[in-house]
Amino acid sequence: QKEVEQDPGPLSVPEGAIVSLNCTYSNSAFQYFMWYRQYSRKGPELLMYTYSSGNKEDGRFTAQVDKSSKYISLFIRDSQPSDSATYLCAMSAGNQFYFGTGTSLTVIP
Amino acid sequence: EADIYQTPRYLVIGTGKKITLECSQTMGHDKMYWYQQDPGMELHLIHYSYGVNSTEKGDLSSESTVSRIRTEHFPLTLESARPSHTSQYLCASSEFGTVAYEQYFGPGTRLTVT
Numbered sequence: 001q002k003e004v005e006q007d008p009g010p011l012s013v014p015e016g017a018i019v020s021l022n023c024t025y026s027n028s029a030f031q032y033f034m035w036y037r038q039y040s041r042k043g044p045e046l047l048m049y050t051y052s053s054g055n056k057e058d059g060r061f062t063a064q065v066d067k068s069s070k071y072i073s074l075f076i077r078d079s080q081p082s083d084s085a086t087y088l089c090a091m092s093a094g095n096q097f098y099f100g101t102g103t104s105l106t107v108i109p
Numbered sequence: 110e111a112d113i114y115q116t117p118r119y120l121v122i123g124t125g126k127k128i129t130l131e132c133s134q135t136m137g138h139d140k141m142y143w144y145q146q147d148p149g150m151e152l153h154l155i156h157y158s159y160g161v162n163s164t165e166k167g168d169l170s171s172e173s174t175v176s177r178i179r180t181e182h183f184p185l186t187l188e189s190a191r192p193s194h195t196s197q198y199l200c201a202s203s204e205f206g207t208v209a210y211e212q213y214f215g216p217g218t219r220l221t222v223t
Contacts, residue, residue, distance in 0.1 A: 002151070004151065006151075008149055036214075041216070041217075042216055042217070043113075043199050043201075043214030043215050043216050043217050044152075044199070044214045045214065046211065046212065046213075049211075088151075088152070090152075097152075097154060097212075098151070099151040099152040100151055101149055101150055101151045102151075
């Protein structure tokens with residue numbers, strides 16, 4: 001069983017839509033939960049991180065962690081064409097990292 | 110913009126050749142990492158370093174080697190390239206002492222072995 005499961009998509013939405021991206025995990029030791037955005041031919045860049053359970057908001061982006069369900073989400077409000085990218089979730093326990101496969105998102109103008 | 114650089118960005122090379130992928134960062138970070146990324150697959154950690162003269166193998170078995178002689182430089186070497194090494198290689202760095210969620214990634218090297 002993979003440590004982290006993420007639906008690869010692809011996901012295509014119209015501009016202005018609310019996007020929901022999700023990951024599930026199996027290791028209850030994970031404490032830090034991260035979302036990275038990766039544009040084509042670029043390296044991943046950190047969008048947001050959350051420690052333990054709860055929500056975190058940053059502009060149009062909201063990260064949620066539900067440790068009881070081992071489920072994390074990233075919501076993008078008022079999606080823009082510039083949000084078109086691959087979104088990777090990542091989790092860590094200590095210095096070990098585990099990444100999802102990434103979800104490809106296209107926002108259509 | 111993260112100050113972490115990788116060269117070359119793209120490389121096509123024949124089987125059996127020795128290659129070195131370069132990674133440099135100007136942020137003074139102690140921790141550095143090499144990941145392998147294939148389409149539709151998660152990032153796999155192949156090597157990491159916590160400082161000069163410190164290197165460890167990651168979860169993914171790899172025929173590559175790394176060195177860390179200077180803080181800013183973390184090259185990855187394949188002694189004899191094979192088609193199975195065809196992949197995207199990502200270098201990353203983070204500060205020592207923090208949880209490494211603050212990883213800064215380079216743009217990647219896309220390697221094709223023919």
